[in-house]
Amino acid sequence: MKVTSLFKTPLGTAEISGCESGISSIRILDEYRSESTEIPAVLLPAVQQLKAYFNGELQEFNLKLNPEGTPFQKSVWNNLTQIPYGKTQSYLELSKKLGDVKAIRAVAAANGKNPLWIVVPCHRVIGSDGSLTGYAGGLWRKKWLLDHEFPPVQQSLF
Secondary structure, X not given: OOEEEEEEEOOXXXXXXXXXXXXXXXXXXXXXXOOOOOOOOOOHHHHHHHHHHHOOOOOOOOOOEOOOOOHHHHHHHHHHOOOOOOOOEEHHHHHHHOOOHHHHHHHHHHHHOXXXXXXXXXXXXXXXXXXXXOOOOOHHHHHHHHHHHOOOOOOOXX
């Protein structure tokens, strides 16, 4: 049986859905919603790990995932999980990794359909020129996440 829970993040209300087979969806909502008072046991690890991520205490997730998607989408999402915390990769590099440089638009489309916000780090994919391009949660959230993962280095004043 699929269950859902809501919790607050610095970027808005997150909604997590899943069942005994794993987490199927984590998404950020544009509208404010009240936090769930009880978190189902199957969702608790995801809530705990996301809170640790936002607190700067977690860089790699260890969750049972069960996203719905085509085999191609799942291969793109799997490759996204290989991008290390604090690093980025371009859509072109990701297409090359998947073996077809001409699949860049399909890779970008699959990236945009990622149902597992942050856990499958589609925010780490950028344009070849280093620009922040396309992010379903809004570019301001993508910038926030990238800044969170690699904060600017403080320059010495003297």
